Amino acid sequence: MREQGRGDRLTALLRRGPLLAVLVLYTLYTTLPFLWVGAMSLRTTAEISADHYGLPSPAHWGKFRAAWVDSNFAGYFWNSTVVVVSAVAIVTVLGAMAAHALARYRFPGNRLIYFVLFSSIIFPPQIVLLSLFQILVNYDLYNTRTGLVLVYVSLQLPLTVFILEAFFARIPQDLFEAARIDGYTDFQIFLRIVVPVGMPAIVTTVILNFVHLWNEYLFAVVLVSDEDLRTLPVGIQRFMGDYFQDIGMIATGVMIAVIPVIVVYAFFSEKLIQGMTAGAVK
Amino acid sequence: MSAPADAARLPAAAAPRRWWPAARRGERDPGAPSWLTLMAFLAPALLLYAGLTAYPVVRTFADSLYDLENMDAPRFVGLAHFVAIWSDETFLRAIRNTLVWSFVAPFLDVATGLLLALCLYAGVPFARFLRIAWFTPVLLSYVVVSILWLWIYNYDWGALNLALRALGLDGWARAWLGESSTALAALMVTHAWKWAGFNMVVCLAALHALPSEVLEAAELDHCGWAAKLRHIIIPMMRPTLLNLYILAFIGKMKVFDLVWIMTQGGPMWSTETVSTYVYKRAFAWNTFDLGYPSAIAVVWFIIVLAAAAVLHLAFRQREKLEY
Amino acid sequence: MSTTKFGWLRAGAAALGLLAAAPPVLAQPTAANPQTVTMWSHWPDEASKRTYVEGRVRAFEASNPQCRVRLSFIQKADIYTSARAAVRTGQAPDIFWLEPDEIAFARNGFLEPLDKYVDLNGLEDWARASWTHNGRVYGLPLEAYTVELYYNRDRVRALGVEVPANGQMNQAQFTDLVRRGVAAGVTPLAQGVADRPFPGAYFLEEVLLRRLGPDDYRKLLTGQLPFRDPRVMAAMTWVRELVDIGAYPRSMATLKLGESHYYFHTNPGALMFPIASWYTGRAFVPPESGGQPPGFPLGLMQYPVMDNSDCPECKTLAVGGSYVMYARSRNKDCAGALLNSFVNIESGNQWMEGVLLQTGIRTDPSRISGINAPYFRELQQRSEGARFFIGTPLQYMTGRCADTFQQVLNRALPGGQITPQDAAAQMDAACAAAPQ
Structure with missing residues (x-):
C-alpha cells in the first residue's frame, strides 16, 4: 500500500x-x-x-528446584534426552543412506520401496502399537530405553527418507560424474558430496524428528512402565496425577517442560519453523 | 507415524537454498551400483522397517483372528472379532466422532491459518515477530497443551468461563469438557489452537510465492479484498490449501494424546476416538484381550487408507498432489 | 502368538536388536545377595497411608536383612496402566497395588495365590472373600471402607435443618435439605468424577442397596435384575430430581477426586460429600497439603432411605487398596514374607490409628486411641447394627458393563445429561444382555 x-x-x-x-x-x-x-x-x-x-x-x-529435584524431573529430562538424541541420530544416518540409494541408483523395486515407505506415513499408530508391545516383550526390549529408541527410529524413518529423497534427487548429476572421474567410491560420494550438499535437508529432518519425538506420548506410555525410564511427556502427565490438586506445582512442571523449547525457539526460530513445516512449504 | 500426522509432508522441495538446476525425476545414476553397495545403503533401513513396521502390521492382522487374553496361549477365533465390531456401539460412536473431527475440523485449521497468513501478508508491523509467536504452540507437546486447556475450560475459574462472565454472558458458561454436547467441539478448538500456526506459515509461504503481477493487476482494477481473495488468492492457492486439508485430516484420524489426557473419551463417549478406544480395550478395561483391539486397529487401518485414497483422488488436480 | 510364526521376520527383528544395542541383562538374584522386592503402591498423595506403608516396609527390612524393598508410590491409574501391560510381559513388580474389581488379574493367572505366604486367619472373612478366586486368596486386603455421607455440621445447621441423632433422613427430608442448600447458594453434594469411574454413583448405589435389599441389589449388579425394574427406576428418578434441583457441582464432570475433597471442605464448600470412608486419607492432613481446615465441623450421616426400603440398615462395605503378588515374580519368598508382615493385630491397629480407616486385617478397635479417636468412634457408630453388603458395583461388573456404568451412572446421570429411562436402557443393554 x-x-x-x-x-x-x-x-x-x-x-x-x-x-x-x-x-x-x-x-x-x-x-x-x-x-x-x-x-x-x-x-x-x-x-x-x-x-x-x-x-x-x-x-x-x-x-x-522442588520439582526438578524432589519430583524427578531431572530424571525425566535425562531419559528424554538420551532416548531422543539416540533415536534422531540413528534415524538420520539410516534415513540418509536409504534416501541416497533411492534417489541415486536405478534398480528394480526402487519405486516400490519408495511407495511403501511413503504410504506408511499415514498409518494410524494403532496398527503397530499392540503388536510392537508384544514384539518388544518377546525380545526383552519392553521397558528399556533401547526398545523405545528402536521404535522411535522406525516411527520417523518413512518421513525422514521421504524428505531427504526429495532433496537428494535434486543434486545435479554432474557432481557425481566429476566425483567418479576423481576416483571416489560409492561411499565416498555419499560422505563427501551427498551429505555436505544435503546438509540443509538433513538439519531440517533432525529438527522435525527431534520435536516430534521430544513430544511423543502414546508409545512412551505403552512401551515403558518403569518410573526411572519415563520420558518427559509421560513424566508430566504422571506428575499431574500425583499432585492432583496442587495446581501451582503442576504449573511449575509444565513450565519446566516448556522453557527449553521456548529458549531454543527464541534463538533458532526460523530454523525450527522451517524444519517443522518441511515439505509442506513449496 | 507417531504424533501429529501433520507430520506427513509433501514431497515438494524442502530445498531452501538451491543453487543447482533441479534434476528431472527418473534421472538416476546410470552407473548401475553393485548389489552389495546398494544393500549396504538400503539394508539397515529396510531391516528396521521390516522388523518394526511391516512385521507389526502383519502381526496385528494375525492377532485380530485370535483371542489373546493370555499372550502365551492364543486362541484362534477366526473372524469373530470382526463380526462383534459391527454391533459394538462404542466403536461405531468412536468412528463417527473421529470422522466428524477429521472432515470438519481441518476447515477450521486451514481457514484460521489462511486468515492469519493474509493478515501478515497485508504488511502489518511486527509481522516477523507475530509469525514466530503464532507458531509457538506447534512446538509444544500435547500433554502440555492438554493441561493448559483443561485449565482454560475449567468451570469455576477457567479463562473461558471467566471471560464469558465478564461479558455478562453467565448463561453461556458451562463445563465445556463435561457436557456431551460441547466436549468434542472444545477438543477441536484446542487442536486448532495448536495447529493454526503451522497452517499459517505454510499459507504465508504460498502467498509470497504467488506471482506479484497478478495481484498488482487486481489492485489496479480496484478489486476489493474479498473479491481478490475469492477470485484470485484462493484459486491460486488451491493446491496448498488442499494439501493442508489432507495433512490436517490425517493428523486428526490419529489423534490420541489430546483426547486421552483431556477427556478420556467421555462424557458419554462423546469424545471417544478410535485411538482412545483401542487403547482402552487393550490397556484400560479389566479384560486382557489384545485380539479384539487388534481387530479394531485393522478395520481402522483400512478406513484410514481408504479415506486418504479417496481424498487423494477427489482432490487430484492437473499438478500431482501428494500428502 | 506361536513363536514359530513369521519366523523370518522375527529373525530380522532379532538381528536389528543386535545391530542397535544389546538389551540390558537382568541381574539374577543369587543366594549370596539379598533379594530386592519391587513394590508399587498407590497413595502418592495420601500422607498417612504412605507413612504407614513406609513404616511397615522399613520394619520388615530391619528384621529381614536378606530382603531389600524398592518401594514406589504411583497414582492408581498409572499403576493399572503399567501393571496391565507389564504382567503380560514378565516385567511386573513383585508386589503391586490393586483393588478387588481387578480380580481379572487373578482369573488370567497373573497373580500368585497368597495362601502359602500369608496367615489367612489374620484376615477378616469378608475381606478374604473379596479376593478369593477358585478357592485361593490373591490379595492382601489392607484397606477396607464403608461408603459414607460426610457433611458440614455448621452449614447444615445454618439452613435450619437438624440431622437426627442416628443420622438417618428420609426421602422428603433429604430433598428438602438439598432444596434449601441450593436456595442458599451452597452446593448440596460435592463430587468429582473426572479421574475416577465410580464416585458419581455412590449416592445412587447406597439408595438402591437400601431400597432393594442385598439379594436383589446383587442381582442388579450381576445383570440378573434389569435396571428397568420399577424400584430401580424410582431411585434413579429421585436422583435425577435432585440433580435438576442442583444437587451436584456444575463442574463435577471435570472435577477430580482430590479436588472434590477440597471443594467440600474448603473452597467453595458444600453441604455434604458422598464418599467412601477413605475420605480421611486426603482430608486429615495439614491444610497446606490440601487437608480440611483445622476445626472443620465434620459430621457423618446415613444415606437417606426411600420409602418402602427393604433394608434401611444396609450399607456397603468393601475392600479397597490391596497388595498382590505377581505370579512370575522371582522374589516370592521375600515378597511373601513382606506381605505377611502386614498381617497382625498391631499392624492393623496401626493402620486404623494412623489412617483412620477400616482394614481387612483383623484388628482390635477397642485399643484405638489418638487425637482422631473421636472421629473413628463416630465412624464406627454409623456402622453399628448395619447389615453389610460386600463390594462396590465395579467389583461385580466387567468389560462393557463396567464401561457403561462409568459413563452413564457415574457421570451422565448425576451430570444431568441423561434421563433415567435412557440410563436404564443403556445399562441393561450393556449388562443384562451379556452377563459375565
Whole structure:
C-alpha cells in the first residue's frame, strides 16, 4: 500500500482497524495461556486458589528446584534426552543412506520401496502399537530405553527418507560424474558430496524428528512402565496425577517442560519453523 | 507415524537454498551400483522397517483372528472379532466422532491459518515477530497443551468461563469438557489452537510465492479484498490449501494424546476416538484381550487408507498432489 | 502368538536388536545377595497411608536383612496402566497395588495365590472373600471402607435443618435439605468424577442397596435384575430430581477426586460429600497439603432411605487398596514374607490409628486411641447394627458393563445429561444382555 499524506495514513489506519484487532486478539490468544501458566508456576497453590489470575509476588522460585529435584524431573529430562538424541541420530544416518540409494541408483523395486515407505506415513499408530508391545516383550526390549529408541527410529524413518529423497534427487548429476572421474567410491560420494550438499535437508529432518519425538506420548506410555525410564511427556502427565490438586506445582512442571523449547525457539526460530513445516512449504 | 500426522509432508522441495538446476525425476545414476553397495545403503533401513513396521502390521492382522487374553496361549477365533465390531456401539460412536473431527475440523485449521497468513501478508508491523509467536504452540507437546486447556475450560475459574462472565454472558458458561454436547467441539478448538500456526506459515509461504503481477493487476482494477481473495488468492492457492486439508485430516484420524489426557473419551463417549478406544480395550478395561483391539486397529487401518485414497483422488488436480 | 510364526521376520527383528544395542541383562538374584522386592503402591498423595506403608516396609527390612524393598508410590491409574501391560510381559513388580474389581488379574493367572505366604486367619472373612478366586486368596486386603455421607455440621445447621441423632433422613427430608442448600447458594453434594469411574454413583448405589435389599441389589449388579425394574427406576428418578434441583457441582464432570475433597471442605464448600470412608486419607492432613481446615465441623450421616426400603440398615462395605503378588515374580519368598508382615493385630491397629480407616486385617478397635479417636468412634457408630453388603458395583461388573456404568451412572446421570429411562436402557443393554 502506498500512502502519501498524513490524512491518507490515518484513513489507512482506520481501514486497518479490524485487521489490527485480529492481530492483537490472536496474539493474546496464543501467548496469554503461557503467561498465565508462567505466573502460576511461581505461585503457591494457596495463592492461586485465592486468585487464579494474580501476579507472582513474591515469586516462589524454589518451586522449580522442588520439582526438578524432589519430583524427578531431572530424571525425566535425562531419559528424554538420551532416548531422543539416540533415536534422531540413528534415524538420520539410516534415513540418509536409504534416501541416497533411492534417489541415486536405478534398480528394480526402487519405486516400490519408495511407495511403501511413503504410504506408511499415514498409518494410524494403532496398527503397530499392540503388536510392537508384544514384539518388544518377546525380545526383552519392553521397558528399556533401547526398545523405545528402536521404535522411535522406525516411527520417523518413512518421513525422514521421504524428505531427504526429495532433496537428494535434486543434486545435479554432474557432481557425481566429476566425483567418479576423481576416483571416489560409492561411499565416498555419499560422505563427501551427498551429505555436505544435503546438509540443509538433513538439519531440517533432525529438527522435525527431534520435536516430534521430544513430544511423543502414546508409545512412551505403552512401551515403558518403569518410573526411572519415563520420558518427559509421560513424566508430566504422571506428575499431574500425583499432585492432583496442587495446581501451582503442576504449573511449575509444565513450565519446566516448556522453557527449553521456548529458549531454543527464541534463538533458532526460523530454523525450527522451517524444519517443522518441511515439505509442506513449496 | 507417531504424533501429529501433520507430520506427513509433501514431497515438494524442502530445498531452501538451491543453487543447482533441479534434476528431472527418473534421472538416476546410470552407473548401475553393485548389489552389495546398494544393500549396504538400503539394508539397515529396510531391516528396521521390516522388523518394526511391516512385521507389526502383519502381526496385528494375525492377532485380530485370535483371542489373546493370555499372550502365551492364543486362541484362534477366526473372524469373530470382526463380526462383534459391527454391533459394538462404542466403536461405531468412536468412528463417527473421529470422522466428524477429521472432515470438519481441518476447515477450521486451514481457514484460521489462511486468515492469519493474509493478515501478515497485508504488511502489518511486527509481522516477523507475530509469525514466530503464532507458531509457538506447534512446538509444544500435547500433554502440555492438554493441561493448559483443561485449565482454560475449567468451570469455576477457567479463562473461558471467566471471560464469558465478564461479558455478562453467565448463561453461556458451562463445563465445556463435561457436557456431551460441547466436549468434542472444545477438543477441536484446542487442536486448532495448536495447529493454526503451522497452517499459517505454510499459507504465508504460498502467498509470497504467488506471482506479484497478478495481484498488482487486481489492485489496479480496484478489486476489493474479498473479491481478490475469492477470485484470485484462493484459486491460486488451491493446491496448498488442499494439501493442508489432507495433512490436517490425517493428523486428526490419529489423534490420541489430546483426547486421552483431556477427556478420556467421555462424557458419554462423546469424545471417544478410535485411538482412545483401542487403547482402552487393550490397556484400560479389566479384560486382557489384545485380539479384539487388534481387530479394531485393522478395520481402522483400512478406513484410514481408504479415506486418504479417496481424498487423494477427489482432490487430484492437473499438478500431482501428494500428502 | 506361536513363536514359530513369521519366523523370518522375527529373525530380522532379532538381528536389528543386535545391530542397535544389546538389551540390558537382568541381574539374577543369587543366594549370596539379598533379594530386592519391587513394590508399587498407590497413595502418592495420601500422607498417612504412605507413612504407614513406609513404616511397615522399613520394619520388615530391619528384621529381614536378606530382603531389600524398592518401594514406589504411583497414582492408581498409572499403576493399572503399567501393571496391565507389564504382567503380560514378565516385567511386573513383585508386589503391586490393586483393588478387588481387578480380580481379572487373578482369573488370567497373573497373580500368585497368597495362601502359602500369608496367615489367612489374620484376615477378616469378608475381606478374604473379596479376593478369593477358585478357592485361593490373591490379595492382601489392607484397606477396607464403608461408603459414607460426610457433611458440614455448621452449614447444615445454618439452613435450619437438624440431622437426627442416628443420622438417618428420609426421602422428603433429604430433598428438602438439598432444596434449601441450593436456595442458599451452597452446593448440596460435592463430587468429582473426572479421574475416577465410580464416585458419581455412590449416592445412587447406597439408595438402591437400601431400597432393594442385598439379594436383589446383587442381582442388579450381576445383570440378573434389569435396571428397568420399577424400584430401580424410582431411585434413579429421585436422583435425577435432585440433580435438576442442583444437587451436584456444575463442574463435577471435570472435577477430580482430590479436588472434590477440597471443594467440600474448603473452597467453595458444600453441604455434604458422598464418599467412601477413605475420605480421611486426603482430608486429615495439614491444610497446606490440601487437608480440611483445622476445626472443620465434620459430621457423618446415613444415606437417606426411600420409602418402602427393604433394608434401611444396609450399607456397603468393601475392600479397597490391596497388595498382590505377581505370579512370575522371582522374589516370592521375600515378597511373601513382606506381605505377611502386614498381617497382625498391631499392624492393623496401626493402620486404623494412623489412617483412620477400616482394614481387612483383623484388628482390635477397642485399643484405638489418638487425637482422631473421636472421629473413628463416630465412624464406627454409623456402622453399628448395619447389615453389610460386600463390594462396590465395579467389583461385580466387567468389560462393557463396567464401561457403561462409568459413563452413564457415574457421570451422565448425576451430570444431568441423561434421563433415567435412557440410563436404564443403556445399562441393561450393556449388562443384562451379556452377563459375565
